[in-house]
Amino acid sequence: MNLRELSEKLGLSQTTVSRALNGFPEVSERTRKRVLEAAERYNYRPNTRAQSLATGRARAIGHVITLDTSHEMMNPIFGDFIAGAGSVYAGAGYEMILSVVRAEEELDAYQDMASRRSVDGIIVHGPRVGDPRPELLDRIRLPFVVHGRVPGYDGPYSWLDINNRRAFRRGTEFLIELGHRRIALLNGLENLDFALRRRAGYESALDAAGIPVDTGLLGSGEMTETHGYLGLRRMLDRPDPPTAVLCASMLQAIGARRALDDAGLRMGRDVSIVIHDDMLSYLRNGDALPLFTALRSSVRKAGERCAEILLEKIATGDQTPTRELWESELMLGRSTARAPHLLDTER
Amino acid sequence: MNLRELSEKLGLSQTTVSRALNGFPEVSERTRKRVLEAAERYNYRPNTRAQSLATGRARAIGHVITLDTSHEMMNPIFGDFIAGAGSVYAGAGYEMILSVVRAEEELDAYQDMASRRSVDGIIVHGPRVGDPRPELLDRIRLPFVVHGRVPGYDGPYSWLDINNRRAFRRGTEFLIELGHRRIALLNGLENLDFALRRRAGYESALDAAGIPVDTGLLGSGEMTETHGYLGLRRMLDRPDPPTAVLCASMLQAIGARRALDDAGLRMGRDVSIVIHDDMLSYLRNGDALPLFTALRSSVRKAGERCAEILLEKIATGDQTPTRELWESELMLGRSTARAPHLLDTER
DNA sequence: CAAACCGTCCAAAGCGCTTTGGGGTTGAGT
DNA sequence: ACTCAACCCCAAAGCGCTTTGGACGGTTTG
Numbered sequence: 010m011n012l013r014e015l016s017e018k019l020g021l022s023q024t025t026v027s028r029a030l031n032g033f034p035e036v037s038e039r040t041r042k043r044v045l046e047a048a049e050r051y052n053y054r055p056n057t058r059a060q061s062l063a064t065g066r067a068r069a070i071g072h073v074i075t076l077d078t079s080h081e082m083m084n085p086i087f088g089d090f091i092a093g094a095g096s097v098y099a100g101a102g103y104e105m106i107l108s109v110v111r112a113e114e115e116l117d118a119y120q121d122m123a124s125r126r127s128v129d130g131i132i133v134h135g136p137r138v139g140d141p142r143p144e145l146l147d148r149i150r151l152p153f154v155v156h157g158r159v160p161g162y163d164g165p166y167s168w169l170d171i172n173n174r175r176a177f178r179r180g181t182e183f184l185i186e187l188g189h190r191r192i193a194l195l196n197g198l199e200n201l202d203f204a205l206r207r208r209a210g211y212e213s214a215l216d217a218a219g220i221p222v223d224t225g226l227l228g229s230g231e232m233t234e235t236h237g238y239l240g241l242r243r244m245l246d247r248p249d250p251p252t253a254v255l256c257a258s259m260l261q262a263i264g265a266r267r268a269l270d271d272a273g274l275r276m277g278r279d280v281s282i283v284i285h286d287d288m289l290s291y292l293r294n295g296d297a298l299p300l301f302t303a304l305r306s307s308v309r310k311a312g313e314r315c316a317e318i319l320l321e322k323i324a325t326g327d328q329t330p331t332r333e334l335w336e337s338e339l340m341l342g343r344s345t346a347r348a349p350h351l352l353d354t355e356r
Numbered sequence: 357m358n359l360r361e362l363s364e365k366l367g368l369s370q371t372t373v374s375r376a377l378n379g380f381p382e383v384s385e386r387t388r389k390r391v392l393e394a395a396e397r398y399n400y401r402p403n404t405r406a407q408s409l410a411t412g413r414a415r416a417i418g419h420v421i422t423l424d425t426s427h428e429m430m431n432p433i434f435g436d437f438i439a440g441a442g443s444v445y446a447g448a449g450y451e452m453i454l455s456v457v458r459a460e461e462e463l464d465a466y467q468d469m470a471s472r473r474s475v476d477g478i479i480v481h482g483p484r485v486g487d488p489r490p491e492l493l494d495r496i497r498l499p500f501v502v503h504g505r506v507p508g509y510d511g512p513y514s515w516l517d518i519n520n521r522r523a524f525r526r527g528t529e530f531l532i533e534l535g536h537r538r539i540a541l542l543n544g545l546e547n548l549d550f551a552l553r554r555r556a557g558y559e560s561a562l563d564a565a566g567i568p569v570d571t572g573l574l575g576s577g578e579m580t581e582t583h584g585y586l587g588l589r590r591m592l593d594r595p596d597p598p599t600a601v602l603c604a605s606m607l608q609a610i611g612a613r614r615a616l617d618d619a620g621l622r623m624g625r626d627v628s629i630v631i632h633d634d635m636l637s638y639l640r641n642g643d644a645l646p647l648f649t650a651l652r653s654s655v656r657k658a659g660e661r662c663a664e665i666l667l668e669k670i671a672t673g674d675q676t677p678t679r680e681l682w683e684s685e686l687m688l689g690r691s692t693a694r695a696p697h698l699l700d701t702e703r
Numbered sequence: 704c705a706a707a708c709c710g711t712c713c714a715a716a717g718c719g720c721t722t723t724g725g726g727g728t729t730g731a732g733t
Numbered sequence: 734a735c736t737c738a739a740c741c742c743c744a745a746a747g748c749g750c751t752t753t754g755g756a757c758g759g760t761t762t763g
Contacts, residue, residue, distance in 0.1 A: 010471070011749055022713045027751060037711060054471040058405045058414065059749035062718050067405065069453075076439060083435040085638040092423060092430045095456025099465075104474060105454045106416075109442025118446075124357070124401040127451060234610070235640050260638060263581070263610055267647075270617055291432040291580050291607060358719055369743045374721060384741060406719035409748045
């Protein structure tokens with residue numbers, strides 16, 4: 010069933026049917042009702058491709074997922090972010106177009122979406138140092154919202170980020186208050202913006218407390234269980250191991266916990282762990298009493314909000330950037346305790 | 357830059373330019389070369405919407421992701437499956453359209469994709485008991501491939517599945533050979549087809565060995581760390597706890613391991629664990645020596661293959677169903693050992 | 704009572720592509 | 734010299750929608 014057929018059934022012109030369906034005022038309520046009922050009955054829905062060809066708007070948003078050539082990692086937060094963004098698109102009648110490409114084809118994928126007119130806007134994932142994407146998107150005039158911030162790019166772009174620096178500063182301070190002085194950081198890949206900020210927050214808290222940064226306690230890698238395990242194990246093998254660890258993600262923390270178990274150490278009592286919890290749906294950090302003490306912020310909500318911001322930008326055509334910085338919430342869990350040497354003294 | 361502009365620049369008709377770009381034989385090699393070079397220079401790419409309006413083919417594949425209303429779980433395997441499918445689409449010049457909807461809007465989402473002509477085919481995720489989707493898709497004549505199989509549906513549809521039954525039978529047999537008799541199953545949600553088959557495989561191995569099924573050793577729930585933890589903890593609290601556990605996923609196994617740690621038990625020595633490993637990129641089960649003994653099969657590869665099958669179906673218009681049943685590979689890891697009572701005797 | 708106006712509807716153009724159905728131009732064959 | 738493929742190319746229709754610029758009665762206004 011297409012518009013022509015529907016209008017013939019109704020004995021109306023395509024124009025009138027189209028206007029009735031799209032809520033234009035120049036059609037009487039009686040006819041509109043008749044049209045809507047017929048559309049319902051015949052299960053008519055406008056052909057999106059024809060619609061977007063006629064209007065010039067695709068009513069679709071693009072997400073480009075880049076697979077690192079070496080390990081082809083899928084970011085674990087991706088699913089929940091997409092779930093958030095996707096439900097907003099669905100509610101607004103937009104489609105989500107996903108493009109999965111290898112790193113070297115990344116820029117071309119954006120170009121493609123733009124020049125083929127298949128999307129009206131784009132969400133930029135995982136901004137990194139020297140990221141060429143914002144500049145490209147600005148140049149080809151494709152509206153976009155960055156999930157995170159682009160280090161070194163000072164164009165007037167829209168973004169939504171969590172305050173990674175403050176979160177990790179807060180987490181580190183919390184551990185320092187508990188008496189820890191040998192505090193490790195298992196960070197994300199440090200070519201990514203969020204990881205750099207987390208590192209900065211961690212270092213600034215140590216600085217403020219007069220604790221020197223020990224590069225032996227710094228680890229950086231992908232958000233995997235394996236990396237958490239290997240990272241902490243390496244540190245525990247050192248002569249002066251950490252008594253506390255900040256983990257960039259729950260997966261890493263799970264790996265770190267395994268390293269503790271292997272070493273016969275008990276999480277909390279022997280080594281404290283603070284994590285950043287993205288509240289992934291398949292990795293719940295306990296409900297009433299969290300397993301890990303965590304700085305948490307929902308990546309699902311971030312996906313929703315990024316989508317909202319982008320849709321609004323597209324709808325209004327407004328050029329002024331929207332920026333949101335969300336604070337993570339500190340949740341006390343069972344993975345942190347006073348530093349072991351203090352407990353010894355107190356005992 | 358559109359086709360008209362490009363053809364004007366070249367002094368050719370739109371027809372010729374179109375044919376040159378699409379590799380039709382009735383254009384001389386010299387002109388084709390000229391056209392391709394100009395297209396490259398002006399960075400011309402055909403407008404997808406116009407293209408699909410003209411051809412009647414959308415060159416897009418739909419994936420509908422259903423968010424359970426209660427907990428809104430995102431399936432952890434989703435990311436890697438999508439990565440696999442997505443790279444195949446990208447290679448074939450297809451778009452991937454993702455629709456994230458609440459359960460009650462699911463069928464409507466499929467209807468929508470079909471009648472709006474926004475996709476040429478669909479991948480069906482997570483088939484379950486009494487699944488209405490294959491029938492609907494058959495009725496509206498939208499080609500589809502099911503990842504898994506649809507219990508109780510005997511239409512001639514295409515699917516790709518792993519041999520869940522045999523995998524879990526094999527895993528259970530392996531544990532029985534090690535002397536275990538109290539073997540628990542931490543399964544997925546048992547309204548889903550794959551979980552039913554795994555349960556059947558587990559039970560058939562027990563039957564064959566003359567071991568009665570103890571419902572106290574059966575757990576079923578989502579693929580989360582929490583469910584693995586709670587499930588095993590409950591079993592360990594029983595008077596006659598299991599000495600071995602089969603886990604439907606690595607996340608559950610990680611939770612199960614935590615339950616063991618809490619109970620002061622050692623994985624492998626006290627309680628053996630066998631998992632099904634989907635080889636998720638962010639949950640690697642060790643490389644040379646796996647942490648968990650596992651039946652493994654790459655969900656990424658499954659995504660690739662599902663996409664290939666669907667694209668082929670669409671290209672050829674072939675109605676005969678394609679079906680593939682993949683066997684999981686048994687990988688020995690460090691999570692399994694002979695049953696404790698045997699070790700005692702041998703000692 | 705004519706003019707202006709309003710509410711309701713329509714014919715037709717146009718979005719950017721593909722595809723049908725030819726139409727010139729060559730060069731070989733007769 | 735003429736025919737006839739073969740080869741290249743083109744004009745125009747059509748995909749299903751939106752949107753412009755009226756048309757057509759009926760009502761209100763000066």
